[in-house]
Structure formats: C-alpha cells, structure tokens
Amino acid sequence: MQKFGYNSDFLERLKYNNDLVSVISKYVHLQEKGNTYWGCCPFHHEKTPSFAVNSFEQYYHCFGCGKSGDVISFIKEMESVDFMEAVKILAENANMELPQNLFDENLIQKKKEKETILNALKLANSHYINNLKNSNIPNSYIKKRGLSQEIVNKFELGYSKDFKSLVDFLKNNKISYEIGKNAGLLNEKNGKFYDTMFNRLTFPIKNSFNEVIGFSSRILEENKEVAKYKNSPQTIVFDKSKVVFGVQFLKELKNQGKLNEIIIVEGQMDVISMHNAGFTNAVATMGTALTPQHAKELKRFSNKIVLCFDGDSAGQKATLKAIETLKKDGEFDIYCVNLQDNLDPDEYIKKFGIQKMQDEIKNAKDCFEYRIRNLSNVYNLNDKLELNKFIKECLNIVLEIKSNSEREVYLKLIREISSVSTEVLKRDLLNLEMPNKIIKSKEKFIPAVLTDNVYKSQLFILSSLLHKKSYAKFIEINSFNEFAFQSIYEYLKLCHENNKEPIIGALFDEIDSNDKELNKIINYKFEGDEIDAKYFNDCVKILKLDNLTKQQTLYTNQMMQAKTLEERKEFAIKLQKITKEINLLKLEDKID
Ligand SMILES: [Zn+2]
Structure with a gap:
C-alpha cells in the first residue's frame, strides 16, 4: 500500500521512530494516568484536560472536540501542513532520510x-x-x-x-x-x-x-x-492565488487554542488596522478575489469564516463571490458583516470605535440571511413582477438548506421582508423542489429506514471489532457502503488473516483523519442494550441480508439481460441459491 508515493514500510518506520507521546509532549503538557496520557487539547480551548493520547495504540483523541489521529495527522494539524510536509518534518525529527526515489536531481x-x-x-x-x-x-x-x-x-x-x-x-x-x-x-x-x-x-x-x-x-x-x-510578482515561493496575508498569526492563535473564527477583510492595510484594534484573527487575500486554493489554506485553521469587506457595492459584490467560492467547498460556516456608510474596516473603527466593530463581528449574519437581505435591496419590492423574482431567488437559496426547521427561519425572514404568507412560500418551495426530488428518488430506490439500519450496523460491527469487544467475532462480508468502512474492514481482515491484534493508529495510513465515518468509529459510544453478543449478531444479520439483497438485484438484472438460454439458466440457479440464503436468514430471525 502506498500513500502519496511513500510505501507503508517507510511510513511504519517513520511512525515507529516518532513516538506519539514524545512528539505531542513538545506541544502539550501530558500527564500519565493508567495507560493513557492526558493533556489540554491543542485544537480547542479548554482548562481541564480532555485530550487523551494512547501510547500503546499510538493515537490521540479529544473528548471535547472529537479530533483524533496518529502522529502524522497531529503534525499536519499543529503545523498546518499537508501530508507530505508532515512526513518531512517527522523524518527530520527522527533523523531519517526520505526515500531516495522521491529525490531526483x-x-x-x-x-x-x-x-x-x-x-x-x-x-x-x-x-x-x-x-x-x-x-x-x-x-x-x-x-x-x-x-x-x-x-x-x-x-x-x-x-x-x-x-x-x-x-x-x-x-x-x-x-x-x-x-x-x-x-x-x-x-x-x-x-x-x-x-x-x-x-x-x-x-x-x-x-x-x-x-x-x-x-x-x-x-x-x-x-x-x-x-x-x-x-511582489509571481515567483517560485510567492503565488498570489494561494497566499493569505496574516496566515502566520492564525497558526499562532490556533496552536494556543484561541482561534474560533477567521475574519477576512479586503486588503493588507485592513488586516493591519484590524490587528491594531485587537482583531488578531483578521487576514486578507493579496488583492485578488478569494480562490478555492485560499479556501483550502484557510480550512487548515478554522471552518468558521466572517467576511468583513468594505461596505460599498464593490465590497458587497466581493462578499457574494467569496460566499460562492467558500460554499463550493461545502465545509465552511460563513458569516457576513455589512459595514454601514460604505466604510472599510479601518474607517469604521475610527468612526464608531472598537466596541461597535466587535458587535458587528459578533452579530454577523449567516450567509443565507445576508444573501436574502442583499436581494431585497436589488429588487423593487413594490413592483409585483420584481417581487415575484425576489421570492423565487430567495426560495432557491432556501432550497440549499436541508433541515426543515432551519428552512422555517428563512421563510419567516422572507415573509417579514415581502409580506407574503409563510403558507404560500412553503407551497412555492415545494413546487420548486418537486422536480429535484423525483430525480433523486429515482437514483436511490432503497428505502431510507433500511439504509439507515445498514449504516448503523456497519458502524457497530466495525467499532466492536476495532475496540476489541469480547463478543465481536470477525465476519466475512462482501462489501461495505462507505469508503472508510471498506478500508477499516480490509485492515481488520488483514489482521485476522495474520493473527494480529488491530491497532487504531494504523488506520490513519489509509484514511484521512478528518473522515467523518472514521471518527464515528473511533469515538463510538457503546451504550445500553447494544453491548452484547445478540446485538452484534443482529447487526451481522442486517448486513448479510443487505449484501445478499444487493446480489439478488444484480443477478436479476443480469438474468434479464442474458442473451442465451444457457446464461439465463446459470443466473437462475444463482438467484435460487441467494433467495434460499435470504429466507434462511429471515427464518433465523423469527426463531430468535
Ligand atoms: Zn479538543
């Protein structure tokens, strides 16, 4: 297995030579209790330690913010670098040469x-x-x-x-x-x-x-x-489309656990004025619009962004454009400040004072509200045609939101602005949504309840195996639905075949430490009724049933498309076998 050109043998040696506890100790004061080392989390601000380092399994986990990983992901986070850079830092730390093949003349x-x-x-x-x-x-x-x-x-x-x-x-x-x-x-x-x-x-x-x-x-x-x-012009070390002015201060704040959100202002002088007024989390791009590369760079430090551009119309346009770029990334919480009187941050602080600026940042509107309010200034709402256009555009914004209760908030806002009743707005929203829904439901024909159970079963089975629960027995399964699930399963299978105990820290070689599914498994809470062999077996059954049903569908389709009678017969036999297995599993369920 290779990751970014490094083979697993090299990575294993690298990790072996960089003991997690000693590496983390350089950044965090750790105290040993039992098999675990505890300290205050470097990734979020806290006074009582909830950051645990497991020396035996070589992974860390914060019970406060949920971050976990191995020594490479720790360096990635602390130094805000990518995988390659983190490997370089650790190799230097352990006096190891990087694999020669990476280093040509x-x-x-x-x-x-x-x-x-x-x-x-x-x-x-x-x-x-x-x-x-x-x-x-x-x-x-x-x-x-x-x-x-x-x-x-x-x-x-x-x-x-x-x-x-x-x-x-x-x-x-x-x-x-x-x-x-x-x-x-x-x-x-x-x-x-x-x-x-x-x-x-x-x-x-x-x-x-x-x-x-x-x-x-x-x-x-x-x-x-x-x-x-x-x-400066573009050079081999300076690329305007990537550079975030003030990024070194973000890293400092983050490592002190003091960084909540990042404020983005328009220019470098604004950054300096903001810092001068105590807003040490302000940064800017280098006179260019925000690019996806900027977004990537910012995400290393925080995914909460406050856009605080100039209050004039150019600033508003830039805000909308930045929202679009950040939204594409999909992981940002975006807030916007609209400075009154067309002022820039420096002028605003000089005119109204630091306290007022703090209020503006604190009360920044989320990007949905910002866009809706912005549209209300674009259209003349006294004109019926324009009002209709306004509502349609607003509802399209609401459609981007998945949760119904959240949608309700914005529908109310649109009602306040437009005086159109929420009932009418909801109906319009439904009409807009219908075509999308139909297409979506065609794509996914598996009922949601069932998929949810399958998902939960996979989560439980893999968690039990990884956390070495006494009732957890290795099972042969054909396929898992999520990338992380499949990777964890393959790792478990390898351990099983080689008679080795699974180690959580080893998973980070295959899966990104930010992966949602991986984090769910590492932080899995075994609660209540779940913790017994029967529950484990039930989950296995659900998963097996899911695998069999998928096979059944596959064979049915293949049988329908078969060209010769021979072929059709072949699939029919396979189908018969699978149906028998399914019935057997279902019968077991009844006896249980
Ligand atoms: Zn934490």
Whole structure:
C-alpha cells in the first residue's frame, strides 16, 4: 500500500521512530494516568484536560472536540501542513532520510533555489526594517494611520528609501542580481538593476512557517500617477492565488487554542488596522478575489469564516463571490458583516470605535440571511413582477438548506421582508423542489429506514471489532457502503488473516483523519442494550441480508439481460441459491 508515493514500510518506520507521546509532549503538557496520557487539547480551548493520547495504540483523541489521529495527522494539524510536509518534518525529527526515489536531481536543484530565494527575501526584510528605524518620512504616515509601535513590530513594517540601496545591500551580502530578480526584489532597466518597491512603506508577506515569501508596499504620499499598493510578482515561493496575508498569526492563535473564527477583510492595510484594534484573527487575500486554493489554506485553521469587506457595492459584490467560492467547498460556516456608510474596516473603527466593530463581528449574519437581505435591496419590492423574482431567488437559496426547521427561519425572514404568507412560500418551495426530488428518488430506490439500519450496523460491527469487544467475532462480508468502512474492514481482515491484534493508529495510513465515518468509529459510544453478543449478531444479520439483497438485484438484472438460454439458466440457479440464503436468514430471525 502506498500513500502519496511513500510505501507503508517507510511510513511504519517513520511512525515507529516518532513516538506519539514524545512528539505531542513538545506541544502539550501530558500527564500519565493508567495507560493513557492526558493533556489540554491543542485544537480547542479548554482548562481541564480532555485530550487523551494512547501510547500503546499510538493515537490521540479529544473528548471535547472529537479530533483524533496518529502522529502524522497531529503534525499536519499543529503545523498546518499537508501530508507530505508532515512526513518531512517527522523524518527530520527522527533523523531519517526520505526515500531516495522521491529525490531526483531536479528536485534537489529546485529546493536549493527555493532556499536561496527565501534567504534573499529574509535579508531584504531586515534591510527595510532598518531603513524604517533610521528614517522620519514613513513614520509620519504610520502616525497618521494610528498604528502602534507594537503593530509596526508585529507586521515588521519597513521602508524602501530609494532605487539603489537594496541593490547594494544584496551585493554586499553576496546575493546575485539573478537571485534578487528571481525573488521578485529587483528589476532591470537599461542594464541597471533597481529595487521594485522603491520609495514605499513595505510589509513582508509570510507563509505559515513565518518565512518571508514576498512583499507588499504602499506609497507614502497620495499620487494618482502610481498604484497605491504594489505586491511582489509571481515567483517560485510567492503565488498570489494561494497566499493569505496574516496566515502566520492564525497558526499562532490556533496552536494556543484561541482561534474560533477567521475574519477576512479586503486588503493588507485592513488586516493591519484590524490587528491594531485587537482583531488578531483578521487576514486578507493579496488583492485578488478569494480562490478555492485560499479556501483550502484557510480550512487548515478554522471552518468558521466572517467576511468583513468594505461596505460599498464593490465590497458587497466581493462578499457574494467569496460566499460562492467558500460554499463550493461545502465545509465552511460563513458569516457576513455589512459595514454601514460604505466604510472599510479601518474607517469604521475610527468612526464608531472598537466596541461597535466587535458587535458587528459578533452579530454577523449567516450567509443565507445576508444573501436574502442583499436581494431585497436589488429588487423593487413594490413592483409585483420584481417581487415575484425576489421570492423565487430567495426560495432557491432556501432550497440549499436541508433541515426543515432551519428552512422555517428563512421563510419567516422572507415573509417579514415581502409580506407574503409563510403558507404560500412553503407551497412555492415545494413546487420548486418537486422536480429535484423525483430525480433523486429515482437514483436511490432503497428505502431510507433500511439504509439507515445498514449504516448503523456497519458502524457497530466495525467499532466492536476495532475496540476489541469480547463478543465481536470477525465476519466475512462482501462489501461495505462507505469508503472508510471498506478500508477499516480490509485492515481488520488483514489482521485476522495474520493473527494480529488491530491497532487504531494504523488506520490513519489509509484514511484521512478528518473522515467523518472514521471518527464515528473511533469515538463510538457503546451504550445500553447494544453491548452484547445478540446485538452484534443482529447487526451481522442486517448486513448479510443487505449484501445478499444487493446480489439478488444484480443477478436479476443480469438474468434479464442474458442473451442465451444457457446464461439465463446459470443466473437462475444463482438467484435460487441467494433467495434460499435470504429466507434462511429471515427464518433465523423469527426463531430468535
Ligand atoms: Zn479538543
């Protein structure tokens, strides 16, 4: 079995050399009680420890927030990196070489280039910071903007005083023009190199490892001839469509267990103003619309997002677009702030104060309400035709919501705005929904009650086997409905065949630690009537019956499509056998 090009042998050695307890101990203070180590969860804020680390089975589980995983997923979470990066960190930690086949000459060359560029950017940053300390011009702007010294230090604000001094500085530090250019720091005109950020206030853009990957800069005196803000060009370390400005602070907050939601504002200067006012969870994209890559990056830290764009119509448009992008991901809780008087966050805080801004964030509207209210401004609701259009668009938004009680909330809101009664709205909603429902019901012909039982049975059987309940006996089953179920089953089967005890920590090699089904199984609560052999056997029966019924349907279809009499006979015999087995199982049920 391979995962992202690493074979299971390598991953097993990697995990063996990175004992979970000692790795976690670097981040969390753990106390041993019995076979388990306990500490305060690093993934949610808590005062009494509910984060358990099982040393024997090499997995952790938080009884507060439900997060669990192995040593690789722990590093993924704590360092907010992907699988590959986590493996690299752990390999370095254990002094292990990564498998050679991953490292061709090309990659080594690229890695070297990346390191030189990061080094050049780091040096340039120190140069700019020094310039700021020794110059008065940019400081008057900083004062005008009301930024504290703490914020200037936190964001490492700097100053590029002219065309040439960075060029000389890099040369003195033995950094070639070529590297300077590839890092996006220098440009060339008529054979001469110059600093691309000249005469501007600079802010470094960092990744979540706190490395400088580029710069953003702002002019100090208003000048309509030049752009107010300027960003580094695309380089091998800087990709605008991915970079989240302020991401390093999110990681810090998350690791302290202090991050609830992420506030997204429009520009870098807004981020700095928000932090200056105490909103240390504010970030921004780099002057581009929110992309799916941004969404992916943000999800590493939190899936609750508050969009706090400028209050003008451009800001509202950007909000709607961002909602669309985030919704596609499907896992975000999205809230929106609509700042009054067309103000941006900085202007708003200056005009109304920090407390009022806190209220705005706290009372942010969920994205459904935001969209409905936004539509009510688009249409003239006194005009009948426009009112109809408004209602239809609103109901289409309501259709995205699955729960009926939640729908009720928005139907009431639409009633309030439009004065159309909830009964009428419900009927319209039903009409809109019908065509979708019919298509859906054609796709899934299995009754919901039955599928629910099958699902629960699979959950219980696999949980019992994995948690080594005395009544749980390994069973041969043809198929499971969920990817995680099937993977866990295959792992159990392997253990069974090799006479090995299953270990929960081993599952994370095959299944993503965020997988819903996997988490349900790891956190399975064995309660009440369930904990006996009879219940286990009943579940096995339900599952076997489900498997047989599926086979029955398959053979029936194949028999109908069979071309020769011979073939048809063959399937008929198979069908007979299966029907017999089904009847036998059902009969057993009655005797029981
Ligand atoms: Zn937790």
